[in-house]
Amino acid sequence: MTIFSEAELQIWKPAEDISFWDWLGKYFVLSKEYSDVVGLYPRELVPVFKILADWLDDPGIKEICCRKSTQIGFTTFIIGWFVYRQYKRPGPGIFCMADQATAEEMSMLRFKSAFESAKCFQGVKSQTTKKGTTLVTGGTIKMAWASSIASIASSSTRDYAADEITKPGYSLKTQEGEPVGRLRYRAKGFDDRKGIITSTVTLEGDRMHQIEQDADCTYLVHVPCPHCDQRQPLFFFKGETYLAADGTTQPGGYVHFDSSLENKYERARSARYCCGTCGALWTTEEKNAAMQKCSAHPNKPVSIEGEKRFIWIWRIHEVRSAGSLYSLVLEFLESKDDPEKLQNFYNNALALYFKEIVKKPDESFIAKAKADYRAGTVPDEAIALIATVDVQKYGFWYVIRAWSNAETSWKIEHGFIQGEEQLNHILFEKTWSSKHGPMRVWRVGIDTGGGRKDDGETATEWVYRWYFQNLSRGVQIFLTKGFSGSLPDNFKFGKPIFTSPTGKKLPAGLRLVLIDTDKSKDLFFWRINQAQEETPICAAYIPADEKPEYFQQLQSEHKVKEGAREVWTKKGNQDNHLLDCEQMQMIMASRQLYGGVFIIQEPVGIMQPAQPQAPVNNQEDDEDEGGRSRIRRWRR
Ligand SMILES: [Zn+2]
Secondary structure (H helix, E strand, O other): OOOOOHHHHHOOOOOOOOOHHHHHHHHOEEOOOOOOOOEEOOHHHOOOHHHHHHHHHOOOOOEEEEEEOOOOOHHHHHHHHHHHHHHHOOOEEEEEEOOHHHHHHHHHHHHHHHHHHOHHHOOOOEEEEOOEEEEOOOOEEEEEEOOOHHHHHOOOOOEEEEOOOOOHHHHOOEOOEOHHHHHHHHHOOOOOOEEEEEEOOOEOOOHHHHHHHHOOOOEEEEEEOOOOOOEEEOOOOOOOEEEOOOOOEEEOOEEEOOOOOOOHHHHHHOOEEEOOOOOOEEOHHHHHHHHOOOEEEEOOOOOOOOOEEEEEEOHHHOOOHHHOHHHHHHHHHHHOOOHHHHHHHHHHHHOOOEOOOOOOOOHHHHHOOEEOOOOOOOOOOOOEEEEEEEEEOOEEEEEEEEEOOOOOEEEEEEEEEOOHHHHHHHHHHOOEEEOOEEEOOOEEEEEOOOOEOOOOOEHHHHHHHHHHHHOOOOOEEEEEEEOOOOOOOOEEEOOOEEEOOOOOEEEEEEOOEEEOHHHHHHHHHHHHHHOOOOOOOOOEEEEOOOOHHHHHHHOOEEEEEEOOEEEEEEOOOOOOHHHHHHHHHHHHOOOOOOOHHHHOOOOOOEEOOOOOOOOOOOHHHOOOOHHHHHOOOEOO
């Protein structure tokens, strides 16, 4: 017969009638092995979890699904809940992670310490192995991982949690079904069953997305505006709407920052939350204070609230520094020029699904970027023209794009020309009409490519010679080259070059812009895709009257797996020159290339139209003598 200690006997007493939230603050202890906050669970630092704690106490709610950001402390909260459930009434539980190693580590590091240090279990024996924890009271928590379907299938469970369900392990389906369905099924027999399903998300269509679509609605975390008191959810991007408590649809707020500031840190420091109702700008402190009064509301009308609740919790709900408006904006600014980084920002910070970057652009996809303007005209918002040139044996392919300093761009022109003179005309003399006056090219990117030009000179040598001849024509020129292999950013500067490929000494050193063409093509197609979004980020538009040739060349490549990474590869022998020009455009406008279009305050490359009858005593022209008044001037 087992002899119980005094403390162990305590556990057989009916548990105190205490809510999960209050229990967390009274009994749940965090230890330094895994938490930066040590001691009793700091509820004031995680106000959003009060919503979930109340749901977990509600006997009518059987499962909570949470689409979440990384680093919000949700796993700790779930562990606390498992301990609380054992405190209230011992029973079987399963905690499922994506893979075995993580599950075992979770058991040994987190669960062991959680049971040993919980103030309500002091002196109560629990035994923890990699497989899970067994309590002397008869309760158990088994660790599982997604691919161990069999071990899940063999146990019934009252409590369950599945973490990171969008990770690869969970996608395995066997004859016993997929892991989440399996967990749910094993709990069916328990009237007081309860589960938590959670994950960061990846792409639209992932497992969490499916679960969200099956849910009747998504609950959003509302907070009251400190200025007008309107309860509203928090969004990052402008243009969202929400269902208010009175049943009306209202405009949502957004994270605002001053984009006229040059420096990204200054921009981040200007970050405020803009109220969707009164337009007041909240500071991070005001946002955090509002979070203490948060509540959850469905995003669409529901007549009967179901037994499952789906909720979206993201970084802004965090009241520690990671959730500051400054951190969010800085992370956005640092990721927005690279689709890969931007996806991480969407997934990890915003807990939003990301639309997959196109792998096979087809004409209908590209045509969606058509905007209401005609080829050859410069839209009013544009402040600079960029030309990119692909050098061929018998001529030059080129693309001209107009850019705003918010990195939105409009394709203006493309073409193939044969001679150097024609090229120089387009790059240095031609103007396009804009509301600011005739506009000429501000910056040129020209590919130093390979191959021979027709007169025996290599293309590279020709470009070098051309570069030094045209350096001082008032247009910025960059020489580019595709970089084989992947770079951390879209491009890097090459080492200074002092001699041409055939060993001729150059008049001065020059540095090539080495482009990661896979990244820059991703970025281009990402921006093409943005053109049809409701709140586009740096969209790339094409004119309404675009020619078929352009669509053909843009479809000339598709993404193909090469080892671990995917690379853009030519389909057969199709011309891809315009796609090359377009990806160069992305680099030429980039902030990392001497500030790019981002630092331009006023339109550049504007030519003063020649005055047919210049007034004789014009102060501006007092230096002018005869023909000099016809010399066009430009602003830089
Ligand atoms: Zn307000």
